Amino acid sequence: MSTVPKTYSETKGNEESATASxxxxxxxxxxxxxxxxRLYGNLTxxxxxIGVLVLVCGLWQLSTSLGWVDPFxxxxxxxxxxxxxxxxxxxxxxxxxxxxxxATLIAFVVGSLAGIVTxxxxxxxxxLNAVLDPYxxxxxxxxxxxxxxxxxxxxxLGQTSKVMMGISTGYxxxxxxxxxxxxxxxxxxxxxxxxxxxxxxxxxxxxILPAAVPAIFAGLRLSVVYSLLGVVLAEMLASxxxxxxxxxxxxxxxxxxxxxxxxxxxxxxxxxxxAVVGAVENRILRWQ
Amino acid sequence: MNPPSGIRIExxxxxxxxxxxxxxxxxxxxxxxxxxxxxxxxxxxxxGCGKTTLLNMxxxxxxxxxxxxxxxxxxxxxxxxDVAYMLARAALFPWRxxxxxxxxxxxxxxxxxxxxxDTAARLLELTGLKxxxxxxxxxxxxxxxxxxxxxxxxxxxxxxxxxxxPFSALDAQTKLAHQEEFVxxxxxxxxxxxxxxxxxxxxxxxxxxxxxxxxxxxxxxxDLEIQLPRPRDLETLRFDExxxxxxxxxxxxLKQDVDHA
Numbered sequence: 001m002s003t004v005p006k007t008y009s010e011t012k013g014n015e016e017s018a019t020a021s022x023x024x025x026x027x028x029x030x031x032x033x034x035x036x037x038r039l040y041g042n043l044t045x046x047x048x049x050i051g052v053l054v055l056v057c058g059l060w061q062l063s064t065s066l067g068w069v070d071p072f073x074x075x076x077x078x079x080x081x082x083x084x085x086x087x088x089x090x091x092x093x094x095x096x097x098x099x100x101x102x103a104t105l106i107a108f109v110v111g112s113l114a115g116i117v118t119x120x121x122x123x124x125x126x127x128l129n130a131v132l133d134p135y136x137x138x139x140x141x142x143x144x145x146x147x148x149x150x151x152x153x154x155x156x157l158g159q160t161s162k163v164m165m166g167i168s169t170g171y172x173x174x175x176x177x178x179x180x181x182x183x184x185x186x187x188x189x190x191x192x193x194x195x196x197x198x199x200x201x202x203x204x205x206x207x208i209l210p211a212a213v214p215a216i217f218a219g220l221r222l223s224v225v226y227s228l229l230g231v232v233l234a235e236m237l238a239s240x241x242x243x244x245x246x247x248x249x250x251x252x253x254x255x256x257x258x259x260x261x262x263x264x265x266x267x268x269x270x271x272x273x274x275a276v277v278g279a280v281e282n283r284i285l286r287w288q
Numbered sequence: 289m290n291p292p293s294g295i296r297i298e299x300x301x302x303x304x305x306x307x308x309x310x311x312x313x314x315x316x317x318x319x320x321x322x323x324x325x326x327x328x329x330x331x332x333x334x335x336g337c338g339k340t341t342l343l344n345m346x347x348x349x350x351x352x353x354x355x356x357x358x359x360x361x362x363x364x365x366x367x368x369x370d371v372a373y374m375l376a377r378a379a380l381f382p383w384r385x386x387x388x389x390x391x392x393x394x395x396x397x398x399x400x401x402x403x404x405x406d407t408a409a410r411l412l413e414l415t416g417l418k419x420x421x422x423x424x425x426x427x428x429x430x431x432x433x434x435x436x437x438x439x440x441x442x443x444x445x446x447x448x449x450x451x452x453x454p455f456s457a458l459d460a461q462t463k464l465a466h467q468e469e470f471v472x473x474x475x476x477x478x479x480x481x482x483x484x485x486x487x488x489x490x491x492x493x494x495x496x497x498x499x500x501x502x503x504x505x506x507x508x509x510x511d512l513e514i515q516l517p518r519p520r521d522l523e524t525l526r527f528d529e530x531x532x533x534x535x536x537x538x539x540x541x542l543k544q545d546v547d548h549a
Contacts (some may be wrong), residue, residue, distance in 0.1 A: 206396070
């Protein structure tokens with residue numbers, strides 16, 4: 001609405017129709033923000049990012065060429081790149097990537113689902129929660145990677161022991177996050193549900209479950225990385241295939257470029273996993 | 289004889305357990321009250337006088353230590369679908385659109401989809417939110433959220449509307465608009481309504497009857513029928529002599545109590 005005071009005779013004339021049509025401000029709105037600016041801003045950031053990478057690699061390369069550090073111990077960016085290209089193109093690395101990714105996916109799905117279910121069950125049953133709470137705390141506090149030797153003993157060198165390892169690292173994150181999400185539910189929403197006569201099942205499906213979703217996704221983003229960690233660790237200790245085993249292999253042969261190459265692949269996998277969870281989260285949590 | 293959808297409170301005395309000890313604090317002391325069906329009752333009193341506790345008893349969320357609370361013929365021992373409840377905060381479900389929030393109560397009752405959508409559309413229209421049906425609460429202003437809560441309250445065609453300081457979180461102007469809106473909708477439905485507030489002016493402007501409580505433990509200090517005509521236009525009523533007269537008399541009465549305390 002216009003802020004300019006008007007007399008009655010004025011408002012009856014053309015001005016009123018102008019107001020009704022929506023073109024009512026006396027002064028024009030500010031110009032639309034320039035897209036170029038955003039583009040340049042992004043481009044600058046991107047350029048600087050690449051600059052950081054170039055700088056780090058350049059220093060790395062330089063310090064080895066000048067003999068400051070021994071390339072036998074740290075390799076060089078050039079050798080790492082050559083290793084990556086050759087092992088990716090020859091396909092030598094693929095069976096290992098496949099083994100690690102498969103085990104991580106199974107561990108992530110099974111561990112997360114089990115964790116969510118456990119968290120929800122504990123949330124709706126305060127008695128069970130009170131009984132189990134100290135045990136969960138102990139199990140969670142224990143450095144679970146220390147279970148790896150036991151798992152190897154029980155499940156052998158195949159997929160099972162690394163999957164179990166991945167489950168054990170991801171599971172508790174989801175238990176705790178889901179439980180925390182339910183505990184943080186606004187008590188006013190509970191009152192409203194109660195007063196409207198929601199039964200226990202409706203309380204669960206209409207309130208508890210949807211309210212816990214943000215905390216569950218925060219947990220999933222973490223557990224995707226932690227599942228990978230568990231799997232790689234199990235592979236490093238002993239396994240028939242996998243990127244963890246490959247790391248040990250190259251380190252044992254003093255092929256440092258191989259170690260770095262596998263590490264880069266692992267990082268990319270972890271980032272990709274987090275990105276997928278993030279994309280799903282953005283779709284589901286549009287209301288935030 | 290109980291009225292079909294009135295409220296009767298019989299000799300209610302209530303204690304709260306002090307957290308971490310075996311002692312009890314008295315909250316309400318021998319409160320008896322009867323509201324006829326369709327009456328708009330306001331419970332006024334200082335913080336901690338037990339007025340919210342009394343409201344929760346009517347809702348069936350709290351059981352009195354002594355005494356009885358009836359909704360209609362029925363002892364209020366548990367929540368019931370005839371009761372709608374409004375809080376100071378809108379308490380909307382953030383993952384539901386405005387429309388889905390209004391539909392919540394009907395959804396819990398298993399009402400068919402079309403009926404839910406029709407009811408929600410009617411009430412969003414009534415509260416001036418037609419264009420925001422598909423908006424999530426995070427995209428609505430505080431005042432709009434409270435209007436969604438109002439629409440949700442009336443969507444169930446409740447026999448009892450219970451309100452706990454529903455206007456206290458709003459700024460002065462929005463508050464008046466909402467009070468007017470509520471009175472307008474209430475005057476169309478004439479459900480039994482109980483408003484808990486610490487604002488005496490709000491109580492007199494809106495309600496048919498104002499019950500004033502003493503500080504904790506709450507007992508009834510004053511009980512007055514407000515003989516102002518309906519429908520009420522709160523904006524003009526604020527400057528009406530009859531309103532000012534009632535307000536002044538009640539204020540003096542309460543002031544005396546405070547001075548003597």
